[in-house]
Amino acid sequence: MVDLRIKIGELKLKNPVMVASGAFGYAEEFKDFMNLKELGAIVTKTITLKPRQGNPAPRTCETPAGMLNSIGLENPGLEVFIREKLPLLLKIGPPIIVSIASESGPEEFVELARKVDKIKEIAAIELNISCPNIRGKPLLISQDPKATYGVVRGVRRVTSKTLITKLSPNVTFIADIAKATEAAGTDAVSLINTITAMSIDVKTRKPKIASLTGGLSGPAIRPVAVRMVWEVNQKIKIPIIGMGGIMDTPSAVEFIIAGATAISVGTANFINPRVSIEIIKGIKKYLQENNINSINELIGSIRC
Numbered sequence: 001m002v003d004l005r006i007k008i009g010e011l012k013l014k015n016p017v018m019v020a021s022g023a024f025g026y027a028e029e030f031k032d033f034m035n036l037k038e039l040g041a042i043v044t045k046t047i048t049l050k051p052r053q054g055n056p057a058p059r060t061c062e063t064p065a066g067m068l069n070s071i072g073l074e075n076p077g078l079e080v081f082i083r084e085k086l087p088l089l090l091k092i093g094p095p096i097i098v099s100i101a102s103e104s105g106p107e108e109f110v111e112l113a114r115k116v117d118k119i120k121e122i123a124a125i126e127l128n129i130s131c132p133n134i135r136g137k138p139l140l141i142s143q144d145p146k147a148t149y150g151v152v153r154g155v156r157r158v159t160s161k162t163l164i165t166k167l168s169p170n171v172t173f174i175a176d177i178a179k180a181t182e183a184a185g186t187d188a189v190s191l192i193n194t195i196t197a198m199s200i201d202v203k204t205r206k207p208k209i210a211s212l213t214g215g216l217s218g219p220a221i222r223p224v225a226v227r228m229v230w231e232v233n234q235k236i237k238i239p240i241i242g243m244g245g246i247m248d249t250p251s252a253v254e255f256i257i258a259g260a261t262a263i264s265v266g267t268a269n270f271i272n273p274r275v276s277i278e279i280i281k282g283i284k285k286y287l288q289e290n291n292i293n294s295i296n297e298l299i300g301s302i303r304c
């Protein structure tokens with residue numbers, strides 16, 4: 001028997017496979033395709049304090065080996081989420097990680113975290129400081145180490161829950177940002193969020209999505225994501241949750257070898273809703289075939 005168990009902060013997962021924020025809705029949508037209990041953890045769509053309608057349509061388009069999205073954090077707001085979505089999510093079984101984002105400044109992150117902290121059943125908080133699809137926010141918090149430190153520090157003060165900070169790839173030195181989150185007390189980092197990108201319809205000469213630019217995800221971004229996980233792993237001691245174009249077992253294993261303790265599946269869910277469960281089985285098989293007893297032996301085992 002191989003051991004797939006991992007630990008992130010105080011969070012104990014039975015396997016390292018999670019579903020990424022925004023690509024799995026509130027899990028209900030997937031219950032007919034798979035046994036959701038088998039997942040390592042579920043990360044919710046990012047929640048803001050107040051409801052958000054999101055950006056105008058069209059909000060997604062296909063690109064070579066990927067997709068662009070500019071959903072703009074559409075969500076029902078924290079109150080409705082707690083009342084209507086959370087009870088169902090908690091019934092599923094795996095730890096629920098609630099992703100939160102501020103529409104204004106650092107104070108809103110703190111307010112959200114304080115409220116989420118009060119709900120005992122929520123396993124962890126993921127701070128989305130890296131959403132590229134909010135208008136009028138040219139510089140993300142996650143593009144500035146000082147701003148990142150400030151937000152994470154503020155949130156750390158009001159919650160004892162496991163805290164994960166989600167990093168943006170739209171930076172020059174992602175390891176510097178990761179170090180700032182570690183210094184501020186985050187328990188783990190997750191990376192990468194989408195890469196800011198654009199696609200144009202040459203017939204109409206119009207951008208394919210209404211908000212002009214969006215976030216690129218899917219296999220097209222995987223080598224960038226793997227490189228960033230590898231870079232960050234050399235600079236911090238806390239666990240990394242790796243994501244970006246994971247489509248199958250080999251791509252998940254690639255992230256773990258680069259240094260990720262856990263992995264998250266996003267865009268692939270739209271193509272094959274069962275993919276995360278297949279990856280859990282696939283990782284188990286990979287470990288057996290390679291005579292590795294525990295997933296922990298594989299983490300960061302890259303041979304350079």
Ligand SMILES: Cc1cc2nc3c(=O)[nH]c(=O)nc-3n(C[C@H](O)[C@H](O)[C@H](O)COP(=O)(O)O)c2cc1C
Nearest residue numbers: 020021022046069128192193217218244245266267
């Ligand atoms: C349609 C869509 C919506 C997303 N919404 C969120 C979100 O609300 N919060 C967040 O942190 N990331 C969001 N993401 C980013 C993913 O969680 C993930 O970081 C990114 O897509 C890279 O992984 P992938 O290539 O496996 O999709 C979204 C991605 C997609 C495709």
